Amino acid sequence: MPFQKVQTEKLSTSVVRQVELLILRGILRPGERLPAERELSERLGVSRPSLREAISELQDLGLLTARAGSGIFVADVLGNAFSDSLVRLFSAHDEAVFDYISFRRDMEGLAAERAARLASDTDLMVIQTVFDKMEAAHPKRNPADEAQLDADFHLAIIEASHNVIMLHMMRSMYQLLREGVFYNRSIMFRQRTTRSELLEQHRAINTALQARDAEAAREAVVRHLDYVEGALADFKKAERNEAIARQRYEHEQRR
Structure with a gap:
């Protein structure tokens, strides 16, 4: 039968998908700074460890980039x-x-x-x-x-x-x-x-x-x-x- 057990998606994965869609739809733009970690975790309703895991994955994907002392930014994907x-x-x-x-x-x-x-x-x-x-x-x-x-x-x-x-x-x-x-x-x-x-x-x-x-x-x-x-x-x-x-x-x- 073509059925598989339904698995609960990790919170970090949900965050990754949301940020990906915001970038895809042009809502988050290249060079735009994300809110500070505390504010962003509150907006998304996830813990800060889950948020950090999501941001790390998005950085690995080349969609976000960290700037020392400045924060996390949407990468220059257009470049x-x-x-x-x-x-x-x-x-x-x-x-x-x-x-x-x-x-x-x-x-x-x-x-x-x-x-x-x-x-x-x-x-x-x-x-x-x-x-x-x-x-x-x-x-x-x-x-x-x-x-x-x-x-x-x-x-x-x-x-x-x-x-x-x-x-x-x-x-x-x-x-x-x-x-x-x-x-x-x-x-x-x-x-x-x-x-x-x-x-x-x-x-x-x-x-x-x-x-x-x-x-x-x-x-x-x-x-x-x-x-x-x-x-x-x-x-x-x-x-x-x-x-x-x-x-x-x-x-x-x-x-």
């Missing part, structure tokens, strides 16, 4: 998404930049469509909250803050699509974006008109999502990333033109 050699290759070629935008356009369009259909009311509240922060940050003209909120907005949509594979894949991609591997986000915010247009594009995405209009949400994402692609192409062209102009200028001075 292994691309080899160092591939990251250097991305950085060295403009082709990777435009392929990256194309990839985002496809994935984030799909994520927006899924979010419009599958997001809970709370998911949509998170997206609305991030957009409200974008609006509040706009008059302050801080490129770093605006870039961070821009990334947070798009990641909130991906989270709301409820596909954990897409979530972790796109988080790894955004990590490279933050590190300037694909392009320097601050160049998108240098002109007042560009900043205003980007905000309105995000407003259109948010409006479609809040209305649960899947088609409009996807189209708004595609229009936004088409604009980003065009702006970056213009920037790259301007850089090349300036390099040529400097050569002409230096040559003219030597004549």
Whole structure:
């Protein structure tokens, strides 16, 4: 008969499973510090020895890491998404930049469509909250803050699509974006008109999502990333033109 005796799961195993799911679902994020041992054991309702056993197992699995004098942190599980050699290759070629935008356009369009259909009311509240922060940050003209909120907005949509594979894949991609591997986000915010247009594009995405209009949400994402692609192409062209102009200028001075 295909039956086996039911065994009671160890408390430490239950803790491991819970933390694994929190990381898998993107609730606990890379680099996030866990609460102190006493507080965490109370929250989980387990003894501190059981908690220590679970944390040790999660460290062996590469999901948690200890920092001397600082505590226990979620490991940088995204850091292994691309080899160092591939990251250097991305950085060295403009082709990777435009392929990256194309990839985002496809994935984030799909994520927006899924979010419009599958997001809970709370998911949509998170997206609305991030957009409200974008609006509040706009008059302050801080490129770093605006870039961070821009990334947070798009990641909130991906989270709301409820596909954990897409979530972790796109988080790894955004990590490279933050590190300037694909392009320097601050160049998108240098002109007042560009900043205003980007905000309105995000407003259109948010409006479609809040209305649960899947088609409009996807189209708004595609229009936004088409604009980003065009702006970056213009920037790259301007850089090349300036390099040529400097050569002409230096040559003219030597004549």
